[in-house]
Amino acid sequence: MSAALSRVVALVGLVVGLLLVALWLGGGLAGIEYWATQQQRNAQNLMAGALRALRAGEPGAVASLLGLCFAYGVAHAVGPGHGKVIIGTYGFGAQVPFARLAGLSVAASVAQAGTAVALVWGGITILDLGREALTELSEVAMAQISTVMIALVGLWLALRGARMLRSEAARHHHDHHHHDGCGCGHAHGPTPQQVAQTRSLRDGLLVVAGIAARPCTGALFLLILTWRMGIFGIGMLGTLAMGLGTALVTVGVAGLAVWARQGSVALFPATGPWAQLGRWLPGAMQLGAGLLIAAISVAVLL
Amino acid sequence: MFLRSCLAALMILPPAGALAHPHLFIDAGLELVYDDQGALSQVAVEWRYDAFYSLLIIEDLGLDPDGDGILTPDEQAALQGFDAGWEPGFDGRLYLGVEGRRIGLRDGRDFTARYEDGQLVSRHWRDLETPLDGALPLLVQVYDPEYYVQFSIPEPPAITGADCVADLRMGDPFAAADAYARAVAEALGEGAETSPEQEMLVVDIGSVGSDEIRVRCGPDA
Numbered sequence: 001m002s003a004a005l006s007r008v009v010a011l012v013g014l015v016v017g018l019l020l021v022a023l024w025l026g027g028g029l030a031g032i033e034y035w036a037t038q039q040q041r042n043a044q045n046l047m048a049g050a051l052r053a054l055r056a057g058e059p060g061a062v063a064s065l066l067g068l069c070f071a072y073g074v075a076h077a078v079g080p081g082h083g084k085v086i087i088g089t090y091g092f093g094a095q096v097p098f099a100r101l102a103g104l105s106v107a108a109s110v111a112q113a114g115t116a117v118a119l120v121w122g123g124i125t126i127l128d129l130g131r132e133a134l135t136e137l138s139e140v141a142m143a144q145i146s147t148v149m150i151a152l153v154g155l156w157l158a159l160r161g162a163r164m165l166r167s168e169a170a171r172h173h174h175d176h177h178h179h180d181g182c183g184c185g186h187a188h189g190p191t192p193q194q195v196a197q198t199r200s201l202r203d204g205l206l207v208v209a210g211i212a213a214r215p216c217t218g219a220l221f222l223l224i225l226t227w228r229m230g231i232f233g234i235g236m237l238g239t240l241a242m243g244l245g246t247a248l249v250t251v252g253v254a255g256l257a258v259w260a261r262q263g264s265v266a267l268f269p270a271t272g273p274w275a276q277l278g279r280w281l282p283g284a285m286q287l288g289a290g291l292l293i294a295a296i297s298v299a300v301l302l
Numbered sequence: 303m304f305l306r307s308c309l310a311a312l313m314i315l316p317p318a319g320a321l322a323h324p325h326l327f328i329d330a331g332l333e334l335v336y337d338d339q340g341a342l343s344q345v346a347v348e349w350r351y352d353a354f355y356s357l358l359i360i361e362d363l364g365l366d367p368d369g370d371g372i373l374t375p376d377e378q379a380a381l382q383g384f385d386a387g388w389e390p391g392f393d394g395r396l397y398l399g400v401e402g403r404r405i406g407l408r409d410g411r412d413f414t415a416r417y418e419d420g421q422l423v424s425r426h427w428r429d430l431e432t433p434l435d436g437a438l439p440l441l442v443q444v445y446d447p448e449y450y451v452q453f454s455i456p457e458p459p460a461i462t463g464a465d466c467v468a469d470l471r472m473g474d475p476f477a478a479a480d481a482y483a484r485a486v487a488e489a490l491g492e493g494a495e496t497s498p499e500q501e502m503l504v505v506d507i508g509s510v511g512s513d514e515i516r517v518r519c520g521p522d523a
Binding site: 037041 | 420
């Protein structure tokens with residue numbers, strides 16, 4: 001009963017995930033995006049008020065600024081963005097546990113805040129760049145670097161999916177020969193499980209770097225602004241708060257991705273002829289998810 | 303057939319707008335000026351920037367160090383023309399259309415700016431390349447095709463020198479998604495007779511769903 005129930009729960013996850021993706025691709029999330037944009041606009045105007053209060057010497061304004069930055073991060077992340085695409089597809093395609101994926105989401109958001117700080121600090125002190133040069137650097141050069149890296153993550157996932165499919169095929173081949181009583185002790189190729197478990201540091205680094213390479217323009221605005229106001233420390237804290245707000249949303253996406261993945265595994269029973277088919281699924285999902293990430297990145301680049 | 307499946311594959315990718323979000327919010331105000339022949343000759347454009355971006359510019363220019371929101375005459379002078387440095391070919395995000403034809407505009411001139419209630423308000427003029435017969439039904443739009451800026455038009459335009467009726471239609475946030483879905487359906491429906499120019503499906507997401515103004519002048523207006 002409990003197994004059946006958890007299977008139903010997992011299948012609901014798949015349905016919810018597929019529905020959301022279909023809505024997003026079909027433009028059906030426009031209403032939510034519009035709402036999020038309005039919230040971002042409000043948060044942005046209130047942040048200006050808090051900054052002016054800081055300028056006027058009201059220390060209590062720091063807390064309200066940080067709260068607004070967090071809200072800005074949440075609103076901004078509810079809108080479309082590269083972080084959710086990559087966390088969602090990676091979580092759905094790869095056999096990554098939720099805790100690890102959530103950790104990656106938070107790490108990526110914090111690292112993204114770090115990139116913004118490094119860019120503004122380095123850009124102003126070392127390269128002596130102005131506001132326009134800084135934002136352009138982020139919006140053009142770094143956005144492209146990030147997109148290329150995301151495409152690489154996609155290709156890497158796809159490659160590993162293909163390897164899983166290949167080793168599954170090899171295993172099948174091997175099974176048939178076993179009946180001949182070939183007691184050969186030769187080393188086998190990796191099992192699909194082994195391939196799935198090569199979720200090395202490399203994966204995590206690629207995912208985090210792909211997201212972090214493109215800092216949020218809103219964070220850049222805040223950092224340049226606080227630099228000019230002589231309160232860069234507060235700007236850094238605010239950027240971190242924005243990152244954590246973003247992480248709130250990406251962790252949610254991570255949870256949904258893992259849930260949907262469990263749902264697609266639950267599609268296939270543990271025994272019977274369909275179970276054979278189910279063994280191909282992890283590799284196929286990884287290949288498909290990887291190709292989707294790569295295709296979207298290429299479409300954005302062109 | 304191959305063409306068609308390529309097209310179908312492209313459809314699966316999200317519209318460009320689905321990966322963009324605005325960082326800057328501007329309320330636009332317009333004034334349409336008609337000459338003594340009743341032809342539209344110039345447009346005054348006022349941009350009211352959101353408070354956050356306004357503060358960024360003010361701080362970046364090193365103005366208002368006491369933070370009281372009031373600029374000294376010197377600071378006022380330093381602010382002038384802060385958004386006048388248009389790159390060559392920049393269209394000023396103002397679009398006039400008559401019967402589906404886009405009307406040519408000259409570059410912005412006579413930029414002025416002020417700082418009020420924590421918001422920067424700039425103003426400039428655009429001349430029409432050739433004055434436009436006021437009797438023709440006119441469509442006015444202000445939007446950013448790249449959706450870096452979200453423009454809104456909160457008030458109908460002021461009209462000088464002619465008797466006109468201006469109908470301001472607030473943008474529909476769902477229109478962009480609908481337009482995309484429609485374009486996809488049309489492109490797929492056309493199928494075999496898809497011409498090469500139509501292979502790439504481009505939907506100007508910035509314009510659909512933006513606020514727009516329809517203007518009619520003359521005795522029957």
